[in-house]
Amino acid sequence: MELIFLLVIVIVIIKVAQRGNNRLPRQSDDYQRGYWDGVRDAQNGRAKIEDNDGQAKLITENQAAVSQSTDPTLTSDEGEEPSDSSATDAVPIEENTNIPDEKTQTIQWLSPVSNKEKEKNRQTTINVALYTASLLLTAGILLLAQTIELSAQLRFSLVWLFIFVYYAIGQVLYARLPILKPASTAFIGTALAAVPIGGWSMHLLLGIDPALCWLATSFIGTFLCVDATVRLNSQPLAYISLLSMFTMTTSLPAVMHAQLVWYYAVVLLFGCLMTLAAYFSNHFPRQFTEPLTLVNPFIVPSTLLLAIGSSVHMGTLDVSMLLLISVIYYFTVALVEKSKKMRTYELTTTRVLLMAATASFTMYLSNNDGLVTGIALGVAALGNMVWSIGSMHVQKQPDKQHEIVLWISFVASLAAVSTIAGVESPLRDMIIFILLSMISAVSFMALALLRRARFGGMVVMSGILLVPAGVRLFSLDPITALHIHYSIFMFMAFLPVICRLLVLKRPNITKSQAILVYGTAAAWWLITVFIALAFLNAYPAGEGMLYLSDSVAVATIIMGIAAWREKVYGLVIGIHASLLLMALLIALYFKMAGENLAILMAWLNGLSLLLLVEWLYNYRKEAAVKCRELLLYSAIGAAILIIFSSIHPAVWLPLVALLYYAFYRRREDGYLGGAYLATIALVLLFLHWLDVPLSDNFTITAWVVLVGFGVVYWSLAMNKRASITSDMTLLAATVPAVILPMINLSTAYELPFKILGWLAAVAALYMAVYAKRDWRPMAILAHPSLVLLFYLTAQWLGVKLEFMPIVSLIIFAVFYGAAVTARIKKLSVYWYYASFWSAIGWSMTLLLMAMPASVATEAVLLVTLTWAVNGSALIAEGVPKKNILYFDSGSLLVLCGILFAIHMLIAPVHGIVVPYLCSAAILSGAVMSWRWLGYAHIYTIAHLVLALAVFSLSTLVLALAGDNAMEILFLAEHSLMVIIGLALGKRLISMWGAVGVTLALIYLLSGYAYALAILAGLSIITAVVVVVARRQGGRQK
Structure with missing residues (x-):
């Protein structure tokens, strides 16, 4: 059945989808236009609804007119339309008129595009087929030649014949048949790609x-x-042409079996020719103009890089000659170059290569x-x-070339050293x-004449190298040399600052000047x-500490001058x-350690x-923004000293004072929190x-903090300063007072x-x-803490666990x-219930803890009293509110x-006592619910x-166990229920009693002798129930 149901669902979905596909889209423009035309005609009284075969159809006047007319064409004469007719009203045609559907119109619209695509596909097919056929023909001929074992000369001729045939056919097809241009281009490309294969076959x-073979093939x-390139007007082929020229040029030394240097010389010559051709590119075919311009600058540099990489395989003279040729080349090109950048x-490059050539020739002439x-x-x-310094000083304007050479020359001079x-x-x-x-002198001259701060790096580096070079002239022992080095560099560290104070006297200097002055001082420092x-490594406990402290003192003085003159108050840190x-x-020099050192610091x-x-x-108001960082870092430093040195209170006391002072100055609560924590730690x-x-x-x-x-x-709080400060103070008073106990x-x-x-x-x-x-912290934290x-x-006080109900009553x-x-006091109801339920909950918790140990009579009575007190409280709470849940809980x-x-x-006691007590409690809840909520x-x-x-169940269980008294009691109970139900007019009670009486009679009277009596009794009971029920129904009506 499930399968049949699934098939039915699928069929329905398919049918609905087909109907949806056959219908016109309701939101299309034609549909909307037709819909509003019909609505407009209906409003103007020119349309009516007719029912034809159970279907509603909208008939307009235009449709009626068309049905009477024999003209199958569309009519739309704006001059003859009445004034209440819309210009967009469409007049339908007759049913027998041929109307092209949407699919036919789409085919007609797309027919030109489809024809173009077909023609394009046809051309592509022709070209691919032609080229494939040619390749197959070539492969077949070559295989045939291999099969019949032609001579090597014939096979070589056959290879080159195919190359030239392919090339010629491609050129002819390209020139004669434009439709076969893709195939002709493929023929030419195949021929060019096969040229290296022809050279390989030659060898x-x-x-x-x-x-x-290399030379002939390259040619x-x-x-x-x-x-x-010329015939196809192709720039990519121009690059391939230049590559072929390059390979032909490099094949010349191979033919002569020359040394490696001649390969680089020929390549350099080729680069020179390319440069010359680039300058006269207007005399060459235009396809080579851009490739010559782009390739020209890279030939000579790449050749030089290759030559330097393989210089181990060449002699010094060879490298020198290559460098000299490169110098001449670049210098000549620079003279005729029009672009400033180039x-x-x-x-x-010329000047750099000139330095390299000078070193290379010197190495050759001096025998390395x-x-x-x-x-x-x-x-x-x-x-x-x-030369660079003089040129830049004379030009009075930035010259990138001279500055680049200046830096390269500086590095070269250090390499010479x-x-x-x-x-x-x-x-x-x-x-x-x-x-x-x-x-050093030239570097200082560059700095002084050109006034560019970045040249200070040359002065710094040369000064660092000059001092040990000068000390080495006197052949001093290492310790004395270190002393002299230290003194000289200490003096040099002050020189830039002295120049700032005596030479650059203006209040504010530029950023680059500041970097120069203080960067130089920092480098020498x-x-x-x-x-x-x-020194510290040589003398751990002696002069090393003093020398290091002197260096720190110099840094302090320099930073102080910078903070004073440059207004950089962040240096105060x-x-x-x-x-x-x-x-x-x-x-440490005076052997102070341990707690004394920590306290001192x-x-x-x-x-x-x-x-x-x-x-x-007091004196620099604008520097106030730096105080927070200063205080923060100082506090962290003090904390590190405390952690890693000592926990003496005298170490913590300055930290506490600093944090309170920071809060006084900055008014930021983070400092106050830190101060409170530090105070607590100080007390501990x-x-x-x-x-x-x-x-x-x-x-x-805990008490001191509280x-x-x-x-x-x-x-x-008395000053009414309710803020984060007071909240943090309250937390500082309460949290430690709770956590520590x-x-x-x-x-x-x-x-x-x-x-x-x-x-x-508490x-x-x-x-x-x-x-x-x-009230929430009271209920969650305060009351439980008081209970504890x-x-x-x-x-x-020695109260035993069995007498803990006393504590429960107190709570x-x-x-x-x-x-x-x-x-x-008319506080919020949440305050009342927080305390009320805390009283019930915690009292009962202690009571449950004490109940297993309560054995003595006094203890049992205390437990009973506690249960009764808590229950009475719930009953007292529920009676005024008529809340049955409170009353049931209390009961x-x-x-x-x-x-x-x-x-x-x-x-x-007898087994019936406990159920009677339970039912009495439940019945009391039923009575109160009846009074408050209704029956x-x-x-x-x-x-x-x-x-x-x-x-019923308790008595029934005892009766089923064979207790005759319980059987009689069961019958008496349910008979009483019937009476009460009849008296109160409640069907539930009387029917329950009737069912119980029936069950009692069936159980008590066995055999078939009393069957009629049982049936009669049942009939009577049923009649009574029905009568009472009808009476009650009549009263209710």
Whole structure:
């Protein structure tokens, strides 16, 4: 059936889809136009609805007129239309008129496009077929030639014949038959691609020298490529033509079996020819103009790179000649170059290659003497530097070419120094010193004349190299040399700052000048640091500390001058850090360590920070924005000192003061939070320093924090300063006062001190509740903490677990009293219910904990009383509100208490007692629900059904067990139910009783003798029920 149903669904979907496809789209323009035409005609009274074969049809006047007319054409005469007729009204044609459908019109519209596509496809097919046929023919002929084993000469001729035939056929087809242009282009491309194969066959079949084959093949390929480029007017073929010319040029040294250098020389010559051709490109076919322009600049540089890469395989003279040719080439090209950008590139390359050529020729003439080569390279580099500096100074405008050469020459001069340093010669140190002196002088000249800050890097680098070169002339021992190096660089570090103060006297200098001055000072200062570290490595506890502290002092002075003159007040952070580092180094020099060092650093950190910040605030108002970072970093530094050095309170005290001072200055709450945390830690550490036990420490700290921060909070609250500050103060007062005693609870600590500490927690929580006027923390935190306090107090007073109901009653009394107080003061209902349910919940929790241990009569009575009290409270809460849930809950609690007392105090009772008590409790709920909600309410019906079920089932179970008294009781109960139901007029009770009586009679009377009596009794009962029901129905009507 499922399969048949699925098939039916599929068929229906297909039919609907077919109908949807056959219909015109309802939102199409034709449909909308026709629809509104019909509506317009209907409004104008020119249309009516006719029913033809059960279908509604809209007939317009135009359709009627057309049906009477024999003209099959469309009529639309705007001049004769009435005034109420729309210009867009369409007149339908007769039924026998041939109307082309949408598909036919689409085919007619697309027919030109389809014809073009067909023609294009036909041409493509022709071209592909022709080219494929030619390839197959060629392959067949070649295979035939291989099969009949023609001679090598004939096979070679056949290969080249096919190459030329393909090329010729392609050219003829390209010129004669435009329709076959794709095939002709493919023929020409195949011929050109087969030229290398022809050269390979020349060597393989004829055994000719590969170099000659290379030359011949390159020549033929060049000729064919150039011809194809011109005839086909193709720029890509122009690039292939240039490549063929290149291969033909490189084949010349191979034919002559020349050395490697001649290959590069020929390529350089080819580059020169290409450059010359590029300048006269207007005399060549226009297809070569762009390729010559693009390829020309890359031939010589790529050749030089290859030559340098393979210089190990060439002699020094060979490399020198190549470099010289390159210099001549670039210099000549630069003279005739019109583009400024290209001229800059060519002149730069010329001067760089000239330096390289000078070094190469010197190396060749001096038989690879490193000293002479280094001197020649250094002199050439210095000459280039002087030339560039002079040119830029005279031109008075930026010249990229000269600046590039200046930097390259500077690097080359340093390379020359490195080359000389690697030579063992008595004159080496003197030459290095002289050369570095000249480099320094030229660098300083560039900086002074050109006034460009980036040239300061040359001065810095040359100065760093000049000092050790000069010291080496005196052949001093290493320690003395280090002392002299340190002194000289210390003096040099001050030189840029002195120039700033004496030469650049204006208040503000440019950014580049500032980078030059202080960057130079920083570079030379770093050298002093490295030297001091060398001393520290040699003398860990001696002069190294002093030298390093001197370097830090120099940095402090330089940063102070920068902050003063340049108004860079962010450097105050560096000054502060430098002062701390300097003090640390001096303290280590004097063997100060441990807590004394930590205390010293902490207090120095605080005092220096206060002084610097006050100086900034009082005299430099614009630097106030830097104070936050300064304070933050200083606080972090102090915290690091504390963590890694000592936990002495004297170390924490400056940190606390700094954080409070930061909050005073910045008014940012983050600093206040840090200050509060540091204060709490200070109290803990101070008590620890006094050797107070940890648990006592936590208790005392909890009370100190609660009282101290509590007083601050209430002072803020009295001044009505409700803000984040007061909230943080409240958190600082309450959170530690709760967490620290909580930690004590998990330790083996004396109970009185646990109670004392937890009392602080309770006070803190209730203070937070009172301060925030929020019932949620009271219900979640404060009330549970008070319960725990009562429990701990009871344990301290020796109250046994079985007598814990006393504590439960006290908790109930306290919380219920708080609830009553909240209602009297007319607080929010949430305050009342938070305390009310806390009273019920926590009282019952303690009661359930104590019940298993309650064995004595007094304890059992206390448990029963507690159950009764809680139940009475719920009943008292529910009666005024007529809330049946409260009443049921209270009744259930009272019932639990009574059942517990019966279970523990009275001897075993009959099995019917407990069900009777339960049913009585349920029945009381039914009575109250009947009074408050009515008999028809679902709660009342549910209570009655549940009470009757408990009555019936309990007695029935006992009766089925064979107890004759229970059988009689079961019958009596349900007879009474019938009577009560009849008296009250409630069918549920009477029918329930009737069913019970029936069941009792069937069970009690066995056999067939009394069948008529049973039936009669059933009939009577049924009649009574019906009569009563009808009567009740009549009354209700």
